[in-house]
Amino acid sequence: MNSIEDWLSSDNIDISRGKEYAAYIFNAVFGDNTMFEFNGNVRNFGLIGNLPEGCCVEVPVIASQAGMRALHVGNLPAHLAVLVNISARCEELAVEGLLDGDRRKVFHAVLYDPLTSAVLSMQEIKDMVGEMFEANRDYLPKNLQ
Numbered sequence: 001m002n003s004i005e006d007w008l009s010s011d012n013i014d015i016s017r018g019k020e021y022a023a024y025i026f027n028a029v030f031g032d033n034t035m036f037e038f039n040g041n042v043r044n045f046g047l048i049g050n051l052p053e054g055c056c057v058e059v060p061v062i063a064s065q066a067g068m069r070a071l072h073v074g075n076l077p078a079h080l081a082v083l084v085n086i087s088a089r090c091e092e093l094a095v096e097g098l099l100d101g102d103r104r105k106v107f108h109a110v111l112y113d114p115l116t117s118a119v120l121s122m123q124e125i126k127d128m129v130g131e132m133f134e135a136n137r138d139y140l141p142k143n144l145q
Contacts, residue, residue, distance in 0.1 A: 028063035035064040042070045049074060050081040055088040086114060101143030103133065 007013070017023055021038050028036040040061035044051050047059050047070055060071040076084060090109045097105025107129045110116055116125060137145050 025063045029065060035062055037062050047072055048076060050076055051084055052088050103144060
């Protein structure tokens with residue numbers, strides 16, 4: 001099918017439920033009494049002990065008519081916590097730089113990202129961050145333009 005018109009005029013429209021979580025979550029919270037467990041991204045408030053408080057973590061979540069409840073995971077193994085902490089701290093530094101209007105903090109956040117620093121030189125990272133600021137100039141607050 002080439003267009004929405006073709007699809008809408010077809011007699012063979014598949015309306016079976018897909019694999020997307022949203023329908024299952026809505027059904028669990030607002031529909032029948034079925035619970036749905038999935039891995040969701042939530043803020044870390046005591047869910048993973050050796051990651052920064054408030055950072056985004058992916059943990060098991062149970063959706064039900066009582067709402068959504070993220071499950072306590074405990075500590076990650078030390079070797080994983082080190083790597084995830086680096087990523088979480090880089091993300092926090094990028095957000096802090098944006099909120100403070102400090103381009104240098106954003107540069108440092110990208111500079112310390114493990115993948116970025118593994119494949120780009122410091123100058124390439126500086127150039128890339130400058131290009132990202134320029135490409136997004138119209139969407140940035142005045143203090144970062």
